[in-house]
Amino acid sequence: MNLNGTPLSIAIFAGFVLLVLYLSYxxxxxxxSASGYYAAGGQIHWAVNGISFAGDYLSAAxxxxxxxMIATLGYDGFLYSIxxxxxxxxxxxxxxxxxxxxxxxxxTDALDAKFDSRGIKLAAAISTxxxxxxxxxxxxxxxxxxxxxxxxxxxWVGVIIVGAIVIAIVSTAGMTxxxxxxxxxxxxLLIFSTILVGFVxxxxxxxxxxxxxxxxxxxxxxxxxxxTEAALIAGGHELDHxxxxxxxxxxxxxxxxxxxxxxxxxxETQWESADLINGEPDGLLYPVxxxxxxxxMSVADAAAGTGRLDVVSxxxxxxxxxxxxxxxHKRTVFDDDGEKFTIYYPKxxxxxxxxxxxxxxxxxxxxxxxxxxSLMLALFFGTAALPHILIRYYTVPSPxxxxxxxxxxxxxxxxxxxxxxxMGLGAATNGTVNPADNNMSAPLLAMSFGGVLFAIISAxxxxxxxxxxxxxxxxxxGAVAHDLMDRFGRMDLTEKxxxxxxxxxxxxxxxIAIILGIVFRGVNVSFLVGWAFAVAASANLPAIVMLLFWKxxxxxxxxxxxxxxxxxxxGIILTGPAMFAGPYGLRAEDAWHPLGQPGIIxxxxxxxxxxxxxLITRKKAAA
Amino acid sequence: xxxxxxxxxxxxxxxxxxTRLGVVMFIIYxxxxxxxxxTNVLTEGRAMQVIVVAGLNLAVVYGVGLIxxxxxxxxxxxxxxxxxxxxxxxxxDGEERA
Numbered sequence: 267m268n269l270n271g272t273p274l275s276i277a278i279f280a281g282f283v284l285l286v287l288y289l290s291y292x293x294x295x296x297x298x299s300a301s302g303y304y305a306a307g308g309q310i311h312w313a314v315n316g317i318s319f320a321g322d323y324l325s326a327a328x329x330x331x332x333x334x335m336i337a338t339l340g341y342d343g344f345l346y347s348i349x350x351x352x353x354x355x356x357x358x359x360x361x362x363x364x365x366x367x368x369x370x371x372x373x374t375d376a377l378d379a380k381f382d383s384r385g386i387k388l389a390a391a392i393s394t395x396x397x398x399x400x401x402x403x404x405x406x407x408x409x410x411x412x413x414x415x416x417x418x419x420x421x422w423v424g425v426i427i428v429g430a431i432v433i434a435i436v437s438t439a440g441m442t443x444x445x446x447x448x449x450x451x452x453x454x455l456l457i458f459s460t461i462l463v464g465f466v467x468x469x470x471x472x473x474x475x476x477x478x479x480x481x482x483x484x485x486x487x488x489x490x491x492x493x494t495e496a497a498l499i500a501g502g503h504e505l506d507h508x509x510x511x512x513x514x515x516x517x518x519x520x521x522x523x524x525x526x527x528x529x530x531x532x533x534e535t536q537w538e539s540a541d542l543i544n545g546e547p548d549g550l551l552y553p554v555x556x557x558x559x560x561x562x563m564s565v566a567d568a569a570a571g572t573g574r575l576d577v578v579s580x581x582x583x584x585x586x587x588x589x590x591x592x593x594x595h596k597r598t599v600f601d602d603d604g605e606k607f608t609i610y611y612p613k614x615x616x617x618x619x620x621x622x623x624x625x626x627x628x629x630x631x632x633x634x635x636x637x638x639x640s641l642m643l644a645l646f647f648g649t650a651a652l653p654h655i656l657i658r659y660y661t662v663p664s665p666x667x668x669x670x671x672x673x674x675x676x677x678x679x680x681x682x683x684x685x686x687x688x689m690g691l692g693a694a695t696n697g698t699v700n701p702a703d704n705n706m707s708a709p710l711l712a713m714s715f716g717g718v719l720f721a722i723i724s725a726x727x728x729x730x731x732x733x734x735x736x737x738x739x740x741x742x743x744g745a746v747a748h749d750l751m752d753r754f755g756r757m758d759l760t761e762k763x764x765x766x767x768x769x770x771x772x773x774x775x776x777x778i779a780i781i782l783g784i785v786f787r788g789v790n791v792s793f794l795v796g797w798a799f800a801v802a803a804s805a806n807l808p809a810i811v812m813l814l815f816w817k818x819x820x821x822x823x824x825x826x827x828x829x830x831x832x833x834x835x836x837g838i839i840l841t842g843p844a845m846f847a848g849p850y851g852l853r854a855e856d857a858w859h860p861l862g863q864p865g866i867i868x869x870x871x872x873x874x875x876x877x878x879x880x881l882i883t884r885k886k887a888a889a
Numbered sequence: 890x891x892x893x894x895x896x897x898x899x900x901x902x903x904x905x906x907x908t909r910l911g912v913v914m915f916i917i918y919x920x921x922x923x924x925x926x927x928t929n930v931l932t933e934g935r936a937m938q939v940i941v942v943a944g945l946n947l948a949v950v951y952g953v954g955l956i957x958x959x960x961x962x963x964x965x966x967x968x969x970x971x972x973x974x975x976x977x978x979x980x981x982d983g984e985e986r987a
Binding site for chain 2: 341344345347348351352354355356358359360363364578579581582583585586618621622623624628629630635638639642646666669670672673676677680683684687815
């Protein structure tokens with residue numbers, strides 16, 4: 267897609283980023299001590315902290331990833347909204363106040379408060395680092411996606427810009443700065459997402475909306491051509507290669523790919539190879555996403571549009587069984603010569619299919635059911651185990667304030683997650699989906715309402731990434747400087763040395779995140795965050811929950827469960843189908859196992875490990 | 890370096906009450922959440938497409954309902970905790986009574 271920002275949009279964007287940097291500089295003066303750097307001195311007001319929680323939590327995964335997934339897969343993307351929000355129930359009811367009572371700066375402190383074990387310090391610090399880096403990857407990836415259309419820069423440049431700005435923020439200020447940046451960003455994200463949804467409802471639904479036409483009346487999105495194999499062959503095409511329902515034709519050396527639907531009709535696709543896009547060396551992918559028929563309306567009426575809709579009628583119209591929506595899916599295939607092609611192909615679904623789970627997360631076979639339960643389990647238990655969320659409990663003065671700020675967060679985040687459904691479906695029906703990278707669906711939806719809204723939304727999304735990355739890097743640098751160097755290594759650092767060590771650690775973690783953000787380009791960011799949740803839930807949650815509720819828990823049990831949780835979750839992810847089809851560039855069928863989501867195995871395994879090791883070591887201690 | 894809480898908030902007489910209440914509410918939400926997950930799994934998605942109200946299907950109503958239910962439970966929890974904290978404020982034996 268060729269979408270370059272206007273000077274106005276670039277100016278708004280730059281202004282916002284400069285404001286963020288100024289805030290960091292302003293609050294940096296408050297971060298003279300370790301307490302100020304890591305926990306904002308424990309003096310943030312609970313209401314501010316609650317919105318900051320929302321700012322921390324509503325990362326690129328929520329705004330870019332969920333909206334993008336709903337735009338391309340329908341209701342399946344909304345499963346992430348449901349799961350992410352449900353996770354706050356675990357945080358509020360089980361973890362919030364006890365953690366606040368136990369800890370000081372980091373998740374490790376809380377776990378180690380009872381045992382003062384060097385093993386726990388090491389295992390928890392490693393866990394914090396691993397989870398933070400897993401969570402950083404999608405944020406950096408999202409930043410690259412944002413910068414491409416806004417500034418016309420390559421994806422990798424966007425990743426480096428975010429990395430550099432965040433390293434600067436974290437190295438100068440720490441938690442006070444990131445808290446106020448998150449407050450500002452969280453508040454603006456809620457306000458402008460509400461405005462965007464208002465515009466979507468005001469526009470209503472139409473099969474031929476004005477917003478999809480250019481100044482000369484031309485279509486701005488790709489309306490795929492429908493044909494047959496016989497017609498193509500009669501036109502001089504040769505069938506060159508077939509991969510399941512994808513057919514490769516050639517004519518005079520020119521390649522074209524078609525997808526065959528179950529009725530036998532062929533549909534035009536878009537495709538990329540190593541050096542061609544849609545057959546051209548400097549070719550472009552066209553935006554997609556449209557409603558083809560509106561249930562209960564004639565063709566002419568559907569073209570004229572529904573006019574303004576309320577929230578219920580918008581969803582009900584899309585749910586209507588006679589509504590038809592064109593989704594675009596992506597698949598990687600290899601031709602006879604072993605050349606790799608990424609095919610983007612249309613698939614028409616009914617309103618019934620669009621508005622229920624089952625496009626990505628099918629539940630027909632045993633493994634599919636296991637994957638679905640596994641995903642929902644990880645999302646539910648992951649939130650309360652995220653280190654950058656846990657450290658925010660230390661920025662308020664009391665356990666009661668921790669509770670109240672969590673409730674403010676639930677209200678703000680829950681409201682936002684309902685909005686994601688409308689933003690994602692709005693993008694799906696307004697021709698604003700980039701088939702190669704659905705992460706930009708919500709900002710591009712804003713672009714269909716004008717450049718100013720696009721610039722504001724993009725700037726907020728960029729700040730979203732900045733804020734979340736900053737929070738994660740604070741957590742990771744805390745793990746290195748405070749847990750590993752000061753407490754595990756017993757280096758007995760002064761306050762000033764600890765802050766310096768944290769800043770150096772922030773720099774190193776930032777560089778790692780930049781590299782991984784570039785490697786994972788094009789993968790939906792919410793899907794990647796789902797993995798981070800699974801790792802967090804497997805590594806940290808069993809330790810937290812059992813420490814709070816099982817008196818026979820031992821330090822060795824905690825260490826073992828953290829290590830087993832990390833290894834099991836990462837092991838299942840790295841040998842699973844999504845990694846093979848994605849970053850490895852191989853076939854999903856070649857993966858070692860069909861399980862895409864690790865939680866259903868790694869979380870119980872981590873709990874079991876803790877119980878068994880605790881019982882064994884307790885016996886030994888008693889003997 | 891001392892490793893106690895960042896801010897010493899003192900003893901919490903309502904601590905045990907709040908922990909128990911939290912666990913009960915967590916279990917209630919767990920059951921409702923599991924209902925969503927297993928309704929989808931056990932009916933292979935068919936139940937989710939049933940229209941239940943105003944043209945909206947079970948997937949949308951249950952999904953949005955889970956988000957709203959979380960907030961409702963959170964508000965009830967806060968109200969009960971705040972009331973208990975006020976009731977026990979200043980009592981030395983609050984932990985035992987709670």
